[in-house]
Amino acid sequence: MRIALFIARRIAYAIGLLLAVAILNFTLIHLAPGDVVETIVGEMGGASTETIASLRKTYGLDRSFIEQLFIYISRVASGDLGVSTYFNRPVLGLVADRMFATVLLVFTALATAVVLGTFLGVTAARRPSSWLGALVTIVALFGFSAPVFWSGLMLLLLFASVWPILPASGMYDIASGATGFAYALDVAHHLILPAGTLAIIYLALYSRLARASMIEVLGSDYVRTARAKGLSENKVVFKHALRNAVLPVVTIAGLQFSGMLAGAVLVETVFTWPGMGLLAFEAILRRDTQLILGILLLSALLVIVGNLLTDLAYRLIDPRIRTDG
């Protein structure tokens, strides 16, 4: 019952946030120099004052700011995010088509980074001065410092050119026309490089975090109690310590959702992965304002959903949060 209340509260909050994003979008359109009518007039090569006035009326630009804002918000609320000037399709449909690819990419990268990172970090923590600990720190620094698009390109060079075992672009092999399981396998094959590239940065961060967190947990009083009870070291580490050590990783991972989406823009561009990020790049290239703002709004939605899921996961792991409501 408390969970339901929690979720309901969060949804209401999320709607508020999205509203704020929509307002921001609208404000940005207005702050930017030039507007839709000016662009059209420019393309027409000049127009009379009457034409301009009637154009402004058509686009609703003759109304007051507040009125326009209200119209915009009500349109967004009903799902009308405008029409892409380049693709000539409704923005919502356009973005929705691409959402799955991006979610798949980001989710795979996140899961890999968290699971593998925790595993590496925990192993390094158990043997504090071993080479593994140093390796983890080094990998962390490298992964974090290299620009993601450059790592992607380097990996592309390595695995699609020098040692061609992975596909260089796209999400699946269009020519093969595979379906069902074969299709899934093909997608997975194409997913390795982009997801791997995206995961590296976060892998670096999470393994360091997991290592530091695990070291701290291993020095805690309740771990000492567990040892005093005669539990084997494996039990102490994997049953008692791990669950506590993983908490900061989950917290940080949750906070980095928006960062991951941003990274996805770059990764999708490098690997031509047909997701929202690539769409955003194309939108920027064509100065398709409606489209890019629609993407911004929907990205915010994805981040909010991601945050909610992270919070739920956190509640699952740490009972202290549960009973405090």
Added chain:
Amino acid sequence: MDRLAASASEARGPWREAWSVFKRNYAALVGLCILALVLTTAIAGPWLYPVDPFDIVGAPKTPPGADADALLGTDYLGRDLLAGIVRGGRPTLMVGFFAAMIATVIGITMGALGGYYGGKVDALLGRITEFFQVLPALLFAMVLVMLFSPSLVTVTFAIGFVAWTSMARLTRAEFLRIKQLEYVRAARAIGSSNSRIIWGVMLPNALPPIIVAATLATGTAILFEAGLSFLGLSDPNVMSWGMMIGSNRNYLREMWWAVTFPGVCIFLTVLAISLVGDGLNDAFNPRLRTR
């Protein structure tokens, strides 16, 4: 155990103590050296090697070492790669530094005010911070640059404007912690004004983690700038490392050098900053260092 460790040497001033710890950290010193190298190249390079990176000096796609006029090869248009690398440092470093400054200023202000006043002020500022956190920063920066014309100044402000949230969170946490301490209560008791307490008493004490965060933020800002110029959103008249990677990426297979070298530069710069930042972090928190 801590008692044993604490029963050690005589007390030194906190900054000198930090410096002595920093000095012992080899990784941080290496970082500092790399940074010095990068800075020198950025400042003195264009003067020592005055080739315009936009000039066509040779045949396109020449590999490194093949042409004496272009030691590192040429890009897809025949422009000198070495010139690009030498010139590319400046915009990268400048944008990174100033954007980080902007983000720090905004972040500190938001965090300090929220942490100090608490209550409704904190709630409001917290909402604003969360709002900015929900927007994917790069996307938002892209939108800003697209709408307001791509110049170095726009890019700097765009990055600073979207990247301040972690600084704000950090500052707020520090202020919440420091607010409880004795000397703050003492300052209030003698009637110091709020702004005096915030900026004169609390902020100097919150500085160490803020300095570390600002250092790391510079690294992040540089990566941001690289991303934006990679996508072609930065000033087209300025050759930056990210732009070099972006414009040459379609020819990756034939021309690995045009993409690799600029990337290595960005990587080294950010790496150096991260090492220095880590060193600072350890220096200010000797307790956390493993023996």
Added chain:
Amino acid sequence: MAALLEIENLEVEFDTWDGRVRVLDGVSLSVNAGETLGIVGESGCGKSMTALAIMGLVPKPAGHVTRGSVRFQGEDLLAAGEAHLREVRGHRIAMIFQEPMTSLNPVFTVGDQIAEAARLHLGLGSGQARARAIEMLKAVHIPEAERRIDEYPHQFSGGMRQRVMIAMALICEPQVLIADEPTTALDVTVQAQIFDLLQELRDTRGTAIVLITHDMGAIAEMADRVVVMYAGRKVEEGPVEAILAQPAHPYTRGLLACRPQLHLGTGGARTVLQEIPGVVPPLHLLGRGCAFAERCAHALPRCREQFPPETMAGEGHHASCWLLEPADGRQAA
């Protein structure tokens, strides 16, 4: 009859910023079946470290047991393999710690944590172990045991958490319970309750207890024998009555005199609160003499040069002090 637990010449060293420091220097003591041994001394004197050494829990990698033996039922635990140590820990020798607030894992239920030892050492199934855990909760007087067994540590108060720790320690019926300052972190009223509980459990189960504390009142009530430690060394040992009535070592006398005295009734001068002047010296600066010499009002030049051997001060009572050396040179074995 051989003692249940016998520590001989135990030496433990630690790597610190100031080099290698000896935190336990030739400590020897023994515990007989069913008896309660009190270990007293200031913070940092090594009493906790002794306990950890018995359990094989000296913190690594900084800590090293460099010399000595810990014999439990005749077997040297220090020479035993890790597997054997784990079998002993929690099963035949159990330990409770000072900080009940942080000594329980926050993500598992109390019942889970108590039953864990029983499942591990006694091979009980989960149902049986749970029933046993409920029994233990009742034995430590936690109300509504059947309901509270499924609650989490943060839902218990400090005193109750310590009771949970005691339940966890005693569920496998150990022969020795080491209680390391079990009440220091608790309120005064709760302290008394915990000591009462320990006494009750000892009387019903016959467990030997090693009670580490600086609460002389608890020692007076519970201990059969007392060991006094200072700066990593044992300075006095004897039956509790002898220690309390006729303390032989100047440090022990100082400790006992430090207790605030309550004088009822008006009139008469108020007594000044006694203290032992000075502080415990840093362990890495200790010389070969008696560590207490700097603070001792009766120190002889000899005290600073050589650590005094154990000298008899009464029946089963001896102390390490040059002041005690009888004229005919009689010394303890």
